[in-house]
Amino acid sequence: MSNQSISISTDTILRVIVVLLFLGFLFLIRDVLALIFIALILAAAFDPMVDWLHKFKIPRAVSIIVIYIVAIFFVGWSVYLLVGPITEQILSISQAFPHFYNEIQRTLGGTVDLNSLFNQDVINSSIADITKNLGKATSGIFSVLGSVFGGVISLLVVLVITFYLTVEENSIKKFITSVTPIKQQPYISKLIVAIQHRMGFWLRGQLFLSIIIFVLVYIGLLSLGVKYALTLALISGVFEIVPFIGPWIAAIPGVFLAFSQSPSKALLVGIMYLVIQQLENNLITPKVMGKSTGLNPLIVLVAIMIGAKLGGVLGALLGVPVALSIAVYIETLIGDKKNRDNTLVK
Template identity: 40%
Template sequence: METQSKKVEISTSIVLKTIVILLGVWFLFLVRDIIILLFIAVIIAASIDPAVDYLQKKKVPRSAGAMLIYVILFSILALIISFMVPSIVNQFHDFSQNSSQYFGDFGGAINSSQNSGINRIIQGIANNIESSFTNISKNIFSKTLGVFSGLLSVVVVFSMAFYMVMEESGIKKFIVSIMPEKNKTYAASLTDRIEGKIGKWMLGQLFLMLVIFVLDFIGLYLVGVPYPLLLAIFAGILEVVPYVGPIISAVPGIILGFLVSPTVGMLAFVVYLIAQQFESHVVIPLTMKKAVGLNPVVTIVAILIGFKLAGVLGAIISVPAATAVSLVVNDLMEK
């Protein structure tokens, strides 16, 4: 009887723990958007924390140092936007005016294809893209609400990051405060390592985006591809998604190049290829390998999982999240 009683108690305990874990996972899934915003705030805080630490050593209060970094960053961003926006607007307006012609030429080229199955598939894709540009002015109200929601999220993220940085070791103190007493020491050590890797990843990622933007803009401009500024910005933004982003960003530039002439299309392909080879063999080894150190397969799987769970934002933060998880897994394997 006593043995049966113990079995019942153990079974009940396991069932209850399983239920609690499942409820916790379900709750985290429900609030995943909030968790993503919090994680982005941690990434930003980890990126600017070293600069704030440096200013603190120079007798600048942390709150003033964090505010100074924000002012510098947003001033640089505003300066860049003021120079680039007129060209971006002109190129986008020109592209929207000529989109029907471009997609018509693309459809005509496809119609000459010998393979009717591929013809129908690609023609359908071209029609969908063209209809997207045609209907871009619809649903203005919902799009406006989306813009305001996005701006609110940006304000919330930068506000959280500011308060994390304002207090010395703010990120670590926050993480440690929610951990059980027996795990506080390990949590502090783990947070320091994760914060260091995420900070390096963020700075390295910004550098990669800048390099790809500059290389693609110069290359596409020189070979005569239309709208080089828009295409370069598109490539720079998608650089935040490893492996997949560069492939996607190359497609519109190559298509536009072939619509000009086969020679320009091939040259556009060469431009993207050279930029990616330079990034893979020169820039990434210098900036990202030590910061992240993830296997390419693990990185791709993490991106797919992130995209499935939270869309584009999930894909963007999947790499630093996977880096943090890999540190925990390595610690568990060593025990």
Template identity: 45%
Template sequence: LDPFVDWLQKRKIPRGLGIVIIYILLFAFVSLAVILIIPPISKEVTQISENFPLYYEKIVNGFNAFKSNLESPENTEQVQQGLNSLGENLSATVSNVAGAIFSIFGGLFSVLLVLVLTFYFTINEEATRGFIYTFAPSNIHPYINSLHTRIQKKLGSWLRGQLILSLVIFALTFIGLTILGVPYALVLAFIAGILEIIPTIGPLIAAIPAAFFAFLQSPVMGVSVIILYIIIQELENHLIVPKIMSKSVGLNPLIVIISVLIGAKIGGVFGALFAVPVVTAISVFLRDIIEKKVEAETKLVQ
């Protein structure tokens, strides 16, 4: 929030009022998004659940057609058992969609708590620094101030970049799936946008349900969807990410995944939300230590 708050402060708007304005705008944007997106997504999820027996029937019919071309009864029995197991697992998964959605929204309390803490630390930035200064010698106060500023910039640029990247992938996926005539395009695009925050494996996971529903329509549509996701992934890697994240210092994707998993294991949703900020602070601090060590060794050699 700091860059926006500082921008408002330069225009004679008090820091506290600036934060309130930003929160109001953020709340308005989120509310508008919820009003426009959540109802159609909920409708599509309901349709998926209601139409699942039809999809299962299509799978069984396709298997029966394939079975007629098989010569080995043993292979047929094994495939049938595998298909029945798949059907049971998919049915159980679909029946738990509502439960999964409620679990996700159960994390809203943690998100709200993060917003409250962010508001407090932002409006009382100087007081927070003063509190930290009381535990540190005066000779390192300038370094603490510099460290705090660099952590804020790095984390802020990373978060903004990830948000914009998710929105772009959501839009591209929705447009592509709509053009191809894939059912449930909004839900599938929403999944792609959300999973974009998971580096590397997120887009791959998002492509699975899209390909599944596309192949149920026709093999041509299924192949087209796979090609679409490959094209989007290539655009992301070679054009979108360099463009959007050019001002971001960036964090190693593997470190992000591991930190979020550890944070979620320790503190649930709250831990996952704070994992990246903590790792960001540690990475900046360790980089300073390494740079000072290299600088000292260089001077010693000279």
């Protein structure tokens, strides 16, 4: 049997070491990279609005400041209007839960033993914890927002980076191509434009979609006389980002609370959620989102789950943009390969 030897050049070993050191460095600065990525996402979302305002001879710097002021006002106004009433509604739900529980048990007429399905003490304890945390949110909403970004300083850093990425036209493309080898700059430039367009469209579309669902559910629950309509509508708006299961998870508490009022009302609420879901799937989502994101809902769900596992709330928020960037990168690779093949055929 002949002896076989594997020869690895010094150059190859050095390349592997450099790559490993580079990956280790990226891991060490992962928090900084996350802030930069968030800024890139916000810049991609703001850029079309800045371009639109710039058409009216408004300087880009002034346009960004105006957008910031409007966004801060909108968030503050939403917090002022929503957090207080929602906290009161959650507190009311916590206090009234035993009554709801007994009403449902009475309505079922003993056909189903809820005590064998649910632990009432555990549920009451969970609702009490939520109430306590929401109560703190009334006075500390900006601390909660800051914790998502890793602190107030980090939030300010994101806003500053976003400003500089947006203040100059095509600054995102210029920033990334400036740290790219000259040979790869045309490809990277095209890639950045595609990612920026797709990501900005997704972010604006998803926000608009959540607001539409929030309004529809709120109007529907109010018209049916369901208690705690504001809280239930907010749950629907938040869970709208989760494909497949999100809307159905959001419907469960609505049907449950309606059932505590009457079985017929629960049926009507269930039908309402179903109608809104069908409107969303067949009319609202195609109009708002179209096919521009190019992401399968299953991929979105997996991206959110992986992001949440790796980085908690922030990871879940970044999961879809990361998946979107990867999808655009793969699409450009496939598109370039097809173009080369067509050129060879000709």
